Amino acid sequence: MTKYIVVAGGVMSGVGKGVTTASIARILQEYGYKVTAIKIDPYINYDAGTLRPTEHGEVWVTDDGGEIDQDLGTYERFLDVDIPKENNLTTGKVYKTIIDKERKGKFLGETVQFIPHVPDEIKRRIKEASKEHDIAIVEIGGTIGDYENIPYLFAMKGLEREIGKENVAYILITYLPIPSHIEEMKTKPTQQAIRLLGETGIFPDFIICRAKRALDAVRKKKIEIYANIPSENVISEPDIETVYSIPLDLEKEKMGIKILNELKLKPKRTPNWAEWKKLVDKIKSPKKTIKVAIVGKYIDIGDYNLADSYVSINQSLLHAGAELDAGVDISWIDAKMFEGNDDKIKELGKYDGIIVPGGFGSSGVEGKIKAINFARTHNKPYLGLCYGLQLAVVEYARNVCGMKDAHTTEVNEKTKFAVIDILLTQKELMEKSEYGGTMRLGAYAAVLKDKSRVLELYKETGRLKEDAKKIEALKKDKSQAFRLGVLDKSKNVVLERHRHRYEVNPKFVEELEKKGLIFSGYHLREDGTKLMEYIELPKLKYFTGTQSHPEFKSRLGNPSPLFYGFVKACAK
Numbered sequence: 001m002t003k004y005i006v007v008a009g010g011v012m013s014g015v016g017k018g019v020t021t022a023s024i025a026r027i028l029q030e031y032g033y034k035v036t037a038i039k040i041d042p043y044i045n046y047d048a049g050t051l052r053p054t055e056h057g058e059v060w061v062t063d064d065g066g067e068i069d070q071d072l073g074t075y076e077r078f079l080d081v082d083i084p085k086e087n088n089l090t091t092g093k094v095y096k097t098i099i100d101k102e103r104k105g106k107f108l109g110e111t112v113q114f115i116p117h118v119p120d121e122i123k124r125r126i127k128e129a130s131k132e133h134d135i136a137i138v139e140i141g142g143t144i145g146d147y148e149n150i151p152y153l154f155a156m157k158g159l160e161r162e163i164g165k166e167n168v169a170y171i172l173i174t175y176l177p178i179p180s181h182i183e184e185m186k187t188k189p190t191q192q193a194i195r196l197l198g199e200t201g202i203f204p205d206f207i208i209c210r211a212k213r214a215l216d217a218v219r220k221k222k223i224e225i226y227a228n229i230p231s232e233n234v235i236s237e238p239d240i241e242t243v244y245s246i247p248l249d250l251e252k253e254k255m256g257i258k259i260l261n262e263l264k265l266k267p268k269r270t271p272n273w274a275e276w277k278k279l280v281d282k283i284k285s286p287k288k289t290i291k292v293a294i295v296g297k298y299i300d301i302g303d304y305n306l307a308d309s310y311v312s313i314n315q316s317l318l319h320a321g322a323e324l325d326a327g328v329d330i331s332w333i334d335a336k337m338f339e340g341n342d343d344k345i346k347e348l349g350k351y352d353g354i355i356v357p358g359g360f361g362s363s364g365v366e367g368k369i370k371a372i373n374f375a376r377t378h379n380k381p382y383l384g385l386c387y388g389l390q391l392a393v394v395e396y397a398r399n400v401c402g403m404k405d406a407h408t409t410e411v412n413e414k415t416k417f418a419v420i421d422i423l424l425t426q427k428e429l430m431e432k433s434e435y436g437g438t439m440r441l442g443a444y445a446a447v448l449k450d451k452s453r454v455l456e457l458y459k460e461t462g463r464l465k466e467d468a469k470k471i472e473a474l475k476k477d478k479s480q481a482f483r484l485g486v487l488d489k490s491k492n493v494v495l496e497r498h499r500h501r502y503e504v505n506p507k508f509v510e511e512l513e514k515k516g517l518i519f520s521g522y523h524l525r526e527d528g529t530k531l532m533e534y535i536e537l538p539k540l541k542y543f544t545g546t547q548s549h550p551e552f553k554s555r556l557g558n559p560s561p562l563f564y565g566f567v568k569a570c571a572k
Contacts, residue, residue: 002130003167003263005137006156006202010174010193013143015210017173018071020237021139022078023246024171027256029079030247032268033134037075038087038126039068041141042148046092047085049436053309060312061497061552064480065442071139073312073552078247080555087129091148094121114151122155123162135263144172144196153200169262172197172204172227173237176211176219185211187222194227205262206233206255214238233258242283242318244556248273279322279556286327290570292317293351295333295371297364310357312551313385319559320567328567335364338371348374353381353542353570356388358499358549362411369395376543381569383562384545386500389535390420392545393504393512401515403508410502419508426501440498444523444548445471445484446533448492452520454534454544457561458494466558467494486524494521496533496548503547504532521546542569 005024009017021037029035045051048059049067060073066085076083098121102112130136138156142149160168174190190209197204207227209215215236224231235253240246250256251273260267296310310332317328331351338345348354354375356368368388372395375382384392390408397406397419405412408420422430429438448455458464471493474480487493509519509532521534537543544562554560 001163001167002127002133003135003169003265004126004130004156004159004163005135005169005171005259005263007137007139007171007173008149008153008197008202008204009140009143010172011143011145011189011196012175015173015175016237016243017139017141018074019078019243019246020173020208020210020250021071021137022074023243023250024255024259025075025135025137026078026247027251027271028135028259030269030271030273031256031260033265034132035079035135035137036081036083036087036130036133037072037079037137037139038089038129039071039075039139039141040149040152041069041088041090042146042152043090044092044095045090046096046436047088047090049439058309058311059499061441061499061549063443063495063497065437067437067441067499069141070311071141073315076552077315077555080558084129086125089122089125089129089152091151094118094125094151097121115154118151119155119158122152123159126155126159144193150200153197153202157201166264169205169259170202171206171208173208173210176209176215178212185213185216185219187219187226190223191226194223203227204229206235206258208235208237210237210239212239242280244276244280244283248277248280275557282322282325283318283327286321287325288571289327289329290321290352290567291329291331291350292353292355292570293331293333293348293371294355294357295335295338295348295368296357297335297359297361297368312549312554313355313357316551316554316560316563317567319554319556320563322556323559323564324567324571326567326571333371335367335371338367339364345370345374348380349378351380353383353566355383355385355566356391358386358388360387360410365391365408365411369398373399376537376540379541381542381566382540382544383542383566384535385551386498386547386549389545389547390502390504392535392543393419393517396515396517397508397512400517401511408502417508419505419512420502421505422502430501439501443470443483443495443497444533445474445487445493445495446521446523446548447487447490448494448534449518449520450492452518452534453536453538453542453565454520454546454562455492457565458492461559461561461564463494463561464492470495482526486526486528495553496546496550497552498548500547506530506532541572542566 007021025035025037047067058070060068060070062085063082068088140152174193176185178185321328372392397403403417406417406419407415409418518536519532520536523531533547535545550560550562
């Protein structure tokens with residue numbers, strides 16, 4: 001039987017539930033258990049696909065094509081496993097399933113009501129997602145007291161009644177503020193969270209206390225008494241230098257053993273944190289530091305900068321840096337600052353490398369193209385991700401191939417040189433205004449060109465062999481085999497995740513190649529369409545782009561090949 005750990009937040013969002021959940025999952029994995037993590041997002045959106053990055057953070061993409069909350073990315077990075085889209089529940093998904101069943105007569109004429117049908121559907125989905133796992137950690141999004149997460153708390157309490165309390169543990173993650181004018185840690189928000197959680201019939205077995213500083217004995221005693229739990233189950237989790245320290249810090253408080261005891265389980269093996277600790281130490285104290293400019297558009301909202309819009313890129317650079325013993329100092333630059341101001345572009349000269357990430361629409365496009373031109377003409381290491389590849393092709397077409405009007409039809413539908421154009425299948429969907437879940441999503445295979453820089457990087461990092469095993473598994477899965485396309489006898493095949501509607505226009509590939517742009521990887525669809533997946537300029541220090549999002553596959557100890565190559569070039 002699967003055991004469950006339910007993680008709920010306090011009265012304040014953004015306190016680190018995702019990384020704490022992922023850390024606990026990693027700890028239990030180290031004790032020899034097969035662990036998965038499930039994220040509940042109580043919004044009515046069907047998924048995160050149509051949400052603005054500045055509002056909700058980065059949209060994470062799974063191998064099987066899910067557009068998910070970024071917390072699933074955190075789970076994958078800590079567990080080093082691919083998690084399917086079914087591990088994300090939203091209120092939209094729950095209610096849509098119930099309504100669809102009712103329309104099809106599946107309820108046999110009975111009245112469909114909140115109780116029991118909504119909690120039953122939630123429990124069904126959680127059980128399905130946790131199959132074949134020893135432990136499933138269920139993170140309930142939102143804050144305690146929100147109306148929208150009550151159904152999920154009710155459902156988990158119902159699951160507890162079904163399988164017994166010994167098979168369910170509850171963790172409350174709460175924040176203890178320290179107001180600057182009094183410099184005293186306050187427990188009142190935590191007390192309020194405990195009370196509100198208790199109103200749902202749930203009483204925490206563990207309380208993890210987030211704060212700027214470590215929890216002191218006075219505050220710990222107060223929380224212990226208020227929550228009526230043992231003192232050792234009140235866990236301090238202060239701010240730290242890197243999130244990858246969290247599993248190590250939690251283990252200092254014997255978190256793993258305490259949870260196993262609560263679930264009536266024994267360790268299957270002794271954890272070995274040596275390699276993890278080694279990488280964490282490199283993150284904290286690198287031998288060298290490089291400066292990287294990320295020129296994007298989802299940078300700010302109001303007076304605040306939002307690095308969460310590109311959190312996976314940030315982490316991928318961190319992973320590559322740890323592998324190469326290099327710290328990465330990231331500057332987030334709004335591409336619009338380069339538009340109409342030629343002098344500003346010179347500021348990129350102080351950076352060791354430039355990244356243009358994914359995005360949509362016309363905002364900041366010309367600024368990104370200027371940044372790409374600067375990287376190419378000044379031999380600065382460059383990595384283009386999705387839109388970053390597309391705009392690199394536009395820049396090359398304009399300034400090397402003489403196609404002055406070259407553009408993407410996403411921005412200029414009337415351009416004479418549509419070097420980037422919408423996929424025909426996507427055009428049909430757009431005409432019907434079908435936006436949700438309709439992009440080219442998930443993992444797709446790409447055949448890499450012999451002797452290309454991209455191929456060498458996939459070989460060097462071990463990803464070529466790793467992906468070969470996954471490709472064999474996909475061949476056996478009829479529902480997902482389409483992701484391979486048409487493969488020849490080449491063994492140089494890799495898998496990366498995608499999220500886009502536009503591609504390099506095949507009409508211009510030959511002309512671009514004649515002028516020196518190397519298309520070093522492609523995906524051949526079953527209908528014969530050849531989609532360009534990678535570009536490179538081998539004569540430059542490092543100039544590479546990909547149509548995919550390799551940041552979604554990067555892990556601590558197993559960095560993305562393209563990010564590894566980029567950081568390596570920047571560090572030279």
